[in-house]
Amino acid sequence: MKKSTWLEQVYAIVCLIPPGRVTTYGAIAQCIGTSKGARMVGWALNQAVGRADLPAHRVVNSQGILTGKHHFGNPERMAALLQQEGVDVVNDQVQNFQKVFWDPQKELEP
């Protein structure tokens, strides 16, 4: 770790998202401390796409909708990845979102 910038925090949390679970931009932002920094979370993932094994497809907006699917190169790819992990996605929206929702703070704290 170097500098541990706000971005690094996002990468760390997103990378810790377990398979079959999804989280929201606000949850990550809030976990870091910037509730209103949700926009940067998406932007951070944008830099992460095609870089590390960052499961950006597991990150959706507060409504459980695949907002950034278009940035994966193939929009269906994001939904496909989630479905492969056991997450039901219909109309680019995660079904049982509350059920598959993964809270960073809850998992990071013992």
Add this chain to the structure above:
DNA sequence: TTCCTGACTTCGC
């Protein structure tokens, strides 16, 4: 160097 934009969220009216 400065200004603007960006995969969102929340507060205010």
Add this chain to the structure above:
DNA sequence: AGCGAAGCCAGGA
């Protein structure tokens, strides 16, 4: 209750 505007940090032009 619904819509508008502000806010966050970082990178590109």
